[in-house]
Amino acid sequence: MPHDNSYTGQEFKVVGNRFARPDGVDKVTGRARYGADASAPGQLVARVLRSPHAHAKITKIDTAKAERLSGVKAVITSDDLPDLTGGDRGMADILENCMARGRALYDGHAVAAVAAVDEQTARKALKLIKVTYEVLPHVTDVDEAMKPEAPVIHDWVFTGGVNPQPTKPCNVANRTEMGHGDVDAGFAQADVVIERSYKTEQTHQGYIEPHACLASVNSDGSAEMWVTTQGPFSYRTVCASLLGMDLAKLKVTSSEIGGGFGGKTHVWAEPLALALSRKANRPVKLVMTRDEVFRATGPTASTSIDVKVGAKKNGEITAAELELRYQGGAFPGIWGMLGCMTGFACYDIANQRSVGWDVIVNRPKVAAYRAPSAPMAAYAVESIMDVVAEEIGMDPVDFRLKNVAKEGAQAPYGPIYGPIGIESALNAVKENPHMKVKLKKNQGRGVACGFWFNIGGQTCVDLNIGTDGSVNLAVGTVDVGGARSSMGMIAAEELGIDYEDVKVHVADTASLGHNDTTEGSRGTFSSGMATIFAARDAIEVLKERAAQMLDVPKESIQWENGTASATGAENSNLPTLTLKEIAAKSHNTGGPIAGHNEVTADGAGMGFAAHICDVEVDPETGLTKILKYTVVQDAGKAIHPDYVEGQFQGAAAQGIGWALNEEYVYGEDGRLQNPGFLDYRIPVCSDLPFIDTMILEIPNPNHPYGIRGVGETSIVPPLGAVGNAIANATGVRMNHAPMSPIRVLEALDRAGVSGDQVSAG
Amino acid sequence: MSEAVLVSTTVNGDVVEFACPTDEVLLDSLRDRVGLTGVKEGCGTGDCGACSITLDGQLVCSCLVLGVEADGRDITTVEGLTEDGELHPLQQKFIDHAALQCGVCTPGFLVAAKALLDRNPNPTETEIRYALAGNLCRCTGYDKIVRAVQASAKELNKARR
Ligand code: FES
């Protein structure tokens, strides 16, 4: 039955409350089972041998000794993973990224793998594998990789998006351009035109749970995989196609997931675990070390960005231009395009152009990281917004409001905005008591905005009503941060029953139809929509059963507050029937009662946020301390406000880490210098203050409850907000993130000679 | 297999014995030999606190202790926090305050927070933040974790009075 996804403004009883999550007790008692927590009888332990070189030809891999070691059950190299991708370049890249095919493309690239009876034996076996490398010249910096003299990493990469397409291969995979209006004419109208360049370093999602799986391939070709993933269905699709299996024969079960933030949307070593299991004919458990997570999964891009903004004295931006260079690791990506789409999205700029470049270097293949590409572009845009405001003598929040995108404005990538929340967010920032807190010496305040699209996509759920009237809801999007509560609340809301009567679980790939990966902040939006529709289908069945029980036509049955009643004066003496009563009689009225929904959830509502950040900068050490932080973001509708706030806070904290500390450091030798949490320092508890939140609810017109995704947007503003606060505190503008103590000190030292300053706060 | 030693230790009140390779860390012994997978590995290098346990009442990273060192000692893991099936106030407050998102850091935080409250029943916000600085959480920004610990301290003190 087709359903209408329009927002209806219905009143809520359950939604908007703060219920205990269904997986809470399991998680506080240690019972919840994550990727590494499953075992199978006879399981082997897998370890992966990785390249110590940034770029090297692999001339020989001698596995004979390792194979002879007692307890070793399988050794694989790329020879055990024949290329079945049939010319699909994207799939071929994934295959090659899982295991080097004749050439190691980055420090940490998998070269061989073993499965053995225990960890100790597996490690010993790795040492016995002899790999002969012929080291090749490497490049790890985005700007260096674009130079004509840079070593060319792939001979099959010819820059796309330029006309005519080059005939010589190079490291620039793609050029994207978008925008509207006449940029040159716009700059000509400006009273001030300012140009700046910014750099951001590579960061990692830093989920605390490393990648882990338990793979079991049977001799009949059927297989199972227990794995920590954001996308059990896409893991199934990718693994099955790389290994030449039927989708239906590979059952993927997503474990509890210890954080993903985009990093668990892609396969890394899972196909190796399956290949080892196939070869050894035993279950194989593969758990990455933290070192492997840093070196060989998908961090986010590092960037180099030029931005130019022209404005009139009255604050109107007349033209703006962005040129974004994203380092995507050893394979082509889409990061430049996403940067172009998001950079100016918070503003209504008549004349704008964004150009994005995707660049290949000898680093791990970049993956999505929470609002991928947007934080870097926003760092440049939000920084220059303050510089321009200063130049024309306008308050930076007023300057943003003067140019803010509203309903009817055109997004950088073309569409016209519907109702969006950035103006409300900026107004809320202006009014926020945080803005009135007095600042002392060496302290400063910064404000910045952020945008993320949010997505929908293929989704399905199963809602089954038990004979006692309790409800099981099976969803296919995973639960990283409380989503099961939200789904349970939505089902309870629709059915008119108590939250406690609904139990939600994340289904495996054999139990539910295809669901797109849980990414793009789509979980609550899409599975929420499918749950509403499935519940509405179940209600139709319930009404029909009630009609039978009361012996009246179905049309006269109405459903309210979990109860069926017959309308009309002639039926006034008939009893009402609760969901429980109807369920108890289902065996007599037609069998089990259920609702299903399969939908491509369209109309995801865009997410906008504005942040306020106060810092204190120690002029002696360059250390920046976050004193106070406020997030204002539009959620459309907060189903479970605790977990919406949690998304805002967690995203802001990640952004702060990026702004102040986190970065991949590569040595001259092209090797990662800091693949561990000691030297890659994510924010710890004592680094942060409480993170205040304000949830705005501007309904998404394309969702029955008005839901917008909330997971990603708030990682976008912090780089700019922190940079602006540092500038406000010190008078020195930072143009390189992370704005770590050493960079701040250098900038303070340079400040005497450099003219790039704004006034101290 | 490397040389193994018989280890006898008390875990959450129960005596357990296992043969332990001399180069195996206690984290792996607890997970793979005792079956307590509530103890998590986030790094294996003492930097994340996901493997936090108490060893004779002392908060330690079990990834930095050898399994054989546990011989004759007394270990508490997250699995040992519940008493007679009742959640410890910290466990309850973590749920009530939504102090976990993915929850993989939670066992370590609970053990570390309990160690803090055992020795300092009235910690300030700053004391809580520094006491938990060895436990990484990537999901929450720590806000709700600190609030949950504050609420637990209050509740435990009420019960004591
Ligand atoms: S696993 Fe022990 S501190 Fe991270």
Ligand code: FES
């Ligand atoms: S809740 Fe995910 S790491 Fe803390």
